[in-house]
Amino acid sequence: MVLVKAMARIVMKFGGTSVANLERIHNVARHVKREVDAGHEVAVVVSAMSGKTNELVDWVQNAAKVAGANTASFFDAREYDAVVASGEQVTSGLLAITLQSMGINARSWQGWQIPIRTDNAHGAARILEIDGSDIIHRMGEGQVAVVAGFQGIGPDNRIATLGRGGSDTSAVAIAAAVKADRCDIYTDVDGVYTTDPRIEPKARRMKKIAFEEMLEMASLGAKVLQVRSVELAMVHKVRTFVRSSFEDPDAPGMGDLINPPGTLICDEDEIVEQEVVTGIAYAKDEAQISLRRVADRPGVSAAIFGPLAEAHINVDMIVQNISEDGSRTDMTFTVPSGDVAKAIKLLEDNKAQIGFDVAQNETGLAKVSVIGIGMRSHAGVAASAFKALAEKNINIKAITTSEIKISILIDGAYAELAVRTLHSAYGLDKS
Amino acid sequence: MVLVKAMARIVMKFGGTSVANLERIHNVARHVKREVDAGHEVAVVVSAMSGKTNELVDWVQNAAKVAGANTASFFDAREYDAVVASGEQVTSGLLAITLQSMGINARSWQGWQIPIRTDNAHGAARILEIDGSDIIHRMGEGQVAVVAGFQGIGPDNRIATLGRGGSDTSAVAIAAAVKADRCDIYTDVDGVYTTDPRIEPKARRMKKIAFEEMLEMASLGAKVLQVRSVELAMVHKVRTFVRSSFEDPDAPGMGDLINPPGTLICDEDEIVEQEVVTGIAYAKDEAQISLRRVADRPGVSAAIFGPLAEAHINVDMIVQNISEDGSRTDMTFTVPSGDVAKAIKLLEDNKAQIGFDVAQNETGLAKVSVIGIGMRSHAGVAASAFKALAEKNINIKAITTSEIKISILIDGAYAELAVRTLHSAYGLDKS
Numbered sequence: 088m089v090l091v092k093a094m095a096r097i098v099m100k101f102g103g104t105s106v107a108n109l110e111r112i113h114n115v116a117r118h119v120k121r122e123v124d125a126g127h128e129v130a131v132v133v134s135a136m137s138g139k140t141n142e143l144v145d146w147v148q149n150a151a152k153v154a155g156a157n158t159a160s161f162f163d164a165r166e167y168d169a170v171v172a173s174g175e176q177v178t179s180g181l182l183a184i185t186l187q188s189m190g191i192n193a194r195s196w197q198g199w200q201i202p203i204r205t206d207n208a209h210g211a212a213r214i215l216e217i218d219g220s221d222i223i224h225r226m227g228e229g230q231v232a233v234v235a236g237f238q239g240i241g242p243d244n245r246i247a248t249l250g251r252g253g254s255d256t257s258a259v260a261i262a263a264a265v266k267a268d269r270c271d272i273y274t275d276v277d278g279v280y281t282t283d284p285r286i287e288p289k290a291r292r293m294k295k296i297a298f299e300e301m302l303e304m305a306s307l308g309a310k311v312l313q314v315r316s317v318e319l320a321m322v323h324k325v326r327t328f329v330r331s332s333f334e335d336p337d338a339p340g341m342g343d344l345i346n347p348p349g350t351l352i353c354d355e356d357e358i359v360e361q362e363v364v365t366g367i368a369y370a371k372d373e374a375q376i377s378l379r380r381v382a383d384r385p386g387v388s389a390a391i392f393g394p395l396a397e398a399h400i401n402v403d404m405i406v407q408n409i410s411e412d413g414s415r416t417d418m419t420f421t422v423p424s425g426d427v428a429k430a431i432k433l434l435e436d437n438k439a440q441i442g443f444d445v446a447q448n449e450t451g452l453a454k455v456s457v458i459g460i461g462m463r464s465h466a467g468v469a470a471s472a473f474k475a476l477a478e479k480n481i482n483i484k485a486i487t488t489s490e491i492k493i494s495i496l497i498d499g500a501y502a503e504l505a506v507r508t509l510h511s512a513y514g515l516d517k518s
Numbered sequence: 519m520v521l522v523k524a525m526a527r528i529v530m531k532f533g534g535t536s537v538a539n540l541e542r543i544h545n546v547a548r549h550v551k552r553e554v555d556a557g558h559e560v561a562v563v564v565s566a567m568s569g570k571t572n573e574l575v576d577w578v579q580n581a582a583k584v585a586g587a588n589t590a591s592f593f594d595a596r597e598y599d600a601v602v603a604s605g606e607q608v609t610s611g612l613l614a615i616t617l618q619s620m621g622i623n624a625r626s627w628q629g630w631q632i633p634i635r636t637d638n639a640h641g642a643a644r645i646l647e648i649d650g651s652d653i654i655h656r657m658g659e660g661q662v663a664v665v666a667g668f669q670g671i672g673p674d675n676r677i678a679t680l681g682r683g684g685s686d687t688s689a690v691a692i693a694a695a696v697k698a699d700r701c702d703i704y705t706d707v708d709g710v711y712t713t714d715p716r717i718e719p720k721a722r723r724m725k726k727i728a729f730e731e732m733l734e735m736a737s738l739g740a741k742v743l744q745v746r747s748v749e750l751a752m753v754h755k756v757r758t759f760v761r762s763s764f765e766d767p768d769a770p771g772m773g774d775l776i777n778p779p780g781t782l783i784c785d786e787d788e789i790v791e792q793e794v795v796t797g798i799a800y801a802k803d804e805a806q807i808s809l810r811r812v813a814d815r816p817g818v819s820a821a822i823f824g825p826l827a828e829a830h831i832n833v834d835m836i837v838q839n840i841s842e843d844g845s846r847t848d849m850t851f852t853v854p855s856g857d858v859a860k861a862i863k864l865l866e867d868n869k870a871q872i873g874f875d876v877a878q879n880e881t882g883l884a885k886v887s888v889i890g891i892g893m894r895s896h897a898g899v900a901a902s903a904f905k906a907l908a909e910k911n912i913n914i915k916a917i918t919t920s921e922i923k924i925s926i927l928i929d930g931a932y933a934e935l936a937v938r939t940l941h942s943a944y945g946l947d948k949s
Contacts, residue, residue: 109577109584116585143608146540150612151619153540154547162615169626170611173604177574180601181581184593188582195600199630200675244631 093344095268096128096226100236100258103137104275105332106178109185116185117336118273119231123191125342128226130265132236132258133182135174140251143171164209168238168248172198175235175254183233193231196222198246203239203257205247212247214239214256214319219264226265234261252313259316263323270325271347272312273332278350279304279311281515282367286503289516294346296365297355303458303492304368312352320352327352355460363461363468364513369506371499372424373403374450375484376431382442383416390441391418394433400426404454404487404494418443419485421496424450452484453502456494457509469493475512481505524775526699527559527657531667531689534568535706536763537609540616547616548767549704550662554622556773559657561696563667563689564613566605571682574602595640599669599679603629606666606685614664624662627653629677634670634688636678643678645670645687645750650695657696665692683744690747694754701751701758702778703743708762709781710735710742712946713798717934720947725777727796728786734889734923735799743783751783758783786891794892794899795944800937802930803855804834805881806915807862813873814847821872822849825864831857835885835918835925849874850916852927855881883915884933887925888940900924906943912936 099122101115115131122129134140147167179195186193198205201222205212222232236254241247249256255272262270278292279301296304298321305314311329320327330349334341340348355361381387388407395402405420422430427448434446462468469486472493476483481504485496497505510516530553532546546562553560565571578598610626617624629636632653636643653663667685672678680687686703693701709723710732727735729752736745742760751758761780765772771779786792812818819838826833835852853861858879865877893899900917903924907914912935916927928936941947 109581112581113585146608146612147615150540150543150615154544154616154619156619163618163625166611166614166618166626168611169614169628170608173607176604176607177577177601180597180599181577183597183600184578184581185585187594187597188585188587194594195597197600197677246628 094126094128095344096265097122098130098132098258098262098265098267098270099273100132100254100271101134101273101332102254102275103134103140105273106133106135106182107137109181112178112182112185114336115182115273115332116189116191118332118341119186120189120191121336121342123231125344130222130226130232130234130261130267131182132234132254132261133175133178134236134254135178139174139177140171143174146170165243165245168209168246172235172238172246172248175237179233179235186231186233191231192229193233194225195233195235197235198238199240201234203260205239205241205249207241207243207247209241209245209247211250212239212241214249214260217260217264219261222261223265250313250315252316255313255316256319259319259323259325259327262325262327263319267325269328270320271328271330271349273330274311275331275333276311276329277331277334277348278329279352279366281365282506282510283369286369287367287507287510287516290510291515293350293365295351295353295358297358297460298352299355299491300365300458300460301352303456304366317352324354326357361461362459363465364457364459364515365461366458367506367509367513367515368456368458369502370454371502373421373452373454373496373499374424374427374448375419375421375452375496376427376434377447378418378434378441378443378445379447380415380444381418383414387441388418390437391434394437395422395430398429398433400430400433404485404496406485406487421452421454421485449484451499452496453499453505454494454496455502455505455509456492457513458492459513460491462493463490471512472509475508476505479504479508481508525557525559526775527696528553529561529563529689529693529696529698529701530704531563531685531702532565532704532763533685533706534565534571536704537564537566537613538568540612542763543609543613543616545767546613546704546763547620547622549763549772550617551620551622552767552773554662556775561653561657561663561665561692561698562613563665563685563692564606564609565667565685566609570605570608571602574605577601596674596676599640599677603666603669603677603679606668610664610666617662617664622662623660624664625656626664626666628666629669630671632665634691636670636672636680638672638674638678640672640676640678642681643670643672645680645691648691648695650692653692654696681744681746683747686744686747687750690750690754690756690758693756693758694750698756701756702780703758703760704763705742705760706762706764707742707760708765708779709760710783710797712796713937713941714800717800718798718938718941718947721941722946724781724796726782726784726789728789728891729783730786730922731796731889731891732783734887735797748783755785757788792892793890794896795888795890795946796892797889798937798940798944798946799887799889800933801885802933804852804883804885804927804930805855805858805879806850806852806883806927807858807865808878809849809865809872809874809876810878811846811875812849814845818872819849821868822865825868826853826861829860829864831861831864835916835927837916837918852883852885852916880915882930883927884930884936885925885927886933886936886940887923888944889923890944891922893924894921902943903940906939907936910935910939912939
């Protein structure tokens, strides 16, 4: 009998809670050792110890205050990056030392050493290019590459960070650059669920979810992955696993190359038995603004939403009713509750230019979304949702739909009930 | 009347206690602002916040322990450097932000950005070369260069640190590279004193001290500056001021270009009225080892001191008496008290090879040193010391002399008395 050992190249990413102290870093090293011992080539991407980034951000924000600056939040994003990126620098070195002490060949890599080249948008930079040649070469020699997440180097030769949660994006980008077989995102949950298990205990962990679905889940508040990392994984077709860092690294099945415990985010082609609906997401603290009797003419949308965008107010769910007489219409949209006052003031300031009678608003709403690639080819998905909510006497305030998502705006008090109702209506609580 | 404004290029260095928190960093920024407002070009070198380096070093040392490594102190010096250098990275960014918020053009520079090129001796690297062109250019445009101290980049393209206290060396090296007119070392004392003021309240702050004298003071335990920084200042003739960071930055005289408060370490030519003796230094916890009836033949010193050097035992004050009959001699030397047992064991292990009758030792001793460039050209300096100590009934156990230093080994109980006695004997307590 000949045993053929399957070799793979794996990128493993560990977030802040997974590297919060030396004991947890040791636990991370045991996960890495398992994959190395199995003969795989491994790159590890680490975040800062949990709490560390917040501490550094606080220092940056307060440095100017202490000096008596007028604007409390003033700071140079390039200096912010130099300060905040130090957190990942520390964990990358500590993990390399821990791995070495366990007999594993390893070294740390800072963003500027690889290099991970970014644009100049310090504080929220985008990765432009990663030169994977050095770490591919080292991995080929059996050395684990321990990469500081969240950071790269800008065209100005200065450290650039990728925005909060950026280590997910680092990991997926590195996986794409080194042509990894898999990118494992280790986190404090053990996968992606059909809905939030804190609301619906019957929520099930999915085995697989398509990139597009995950993108909708992530952008709707399922905070497992940074949205940008999912986009990147989708573009480069990086098979990405979401799995737990807190399980025993040597438990049975943890080293399974094909089906490790967790949720695989992958191309829809890989998902053989496609469900019509795969998950229910929700976002609370939404607010609705309705402009009554808006002039129905070209350019009116730009007049409304331009100033809001400039003020960085995140507008969602835009509903425009067809006007009765063709001259006036009602325009409804949602914004985060915290931005309502600012938004109303902006609209009133531009009232003459926009042309509307009155701006009404309602806070304390929730958006519940039904997500599934399968609904592309199935009719009646929306109707099922409306029927299920109606049976529970939940009033629908607005509806928007996309190819793979139906979003429904309701009174926030019914958010949990609506999530459970829809979760059950689409049979997601049955394994 | 025409006022000519004197412009200068100044390097300012602030240690860990001076940047311990945001308030102190603001205070540092006020010192910098004073020099910028006076029209000077300024580079600032900063240490990590006090306590921070120790925390990082502890993590490095414990990372391997937590993973169950056999040797607790095992770690890769390159990873140590990546972790520990992060402390200076943080303060450099925070000071740049603080300066900016006070309206001062400033940016941070990491060692690898300048670059400060070092050798490959990670953890205790030596600076090989600094490319000062970028920061000279920026300073010329009115931008303050905030440089992370303690760090450079090795030939392996990895962060290399300079050893504890290395930020002093960074500052002097940068001052040499940018041809600064002055290098100001701001610290928690306000200058270099004729002796330790905690022992002799009449100790006076010196206005000037020659490089050679400071080198002896520093190596004898006056812990104001890292010894290596003084060597570097001497080689490159960098006029170096030791001054306090805790004085009011805007107090009268603080911005004096020629005579700011503090002690100037400079070439002896700059010191017009040279004192015969400029300072009294001391080191406690010394131990003496005497080898009796050592074979008086070529190579015996190497046989004794070779193994001690290999074991990193710092041997000082070596005294060899001329033998009576030309065949046997007594050899006496000092080591730190903590190393006595190890040293005796090494000597006994090599007894046959060295050839001696018995190894005696005495702990709890102190070395008191009289330092002064002037003693080169003055006879009787040593005799005065012996006379003064004899009058106080302080027994001298050993004596060594160099061109500018007399060191005397005594019982540790008399250390303070000896320091005060010598300080007075050479008239150092008279202003």
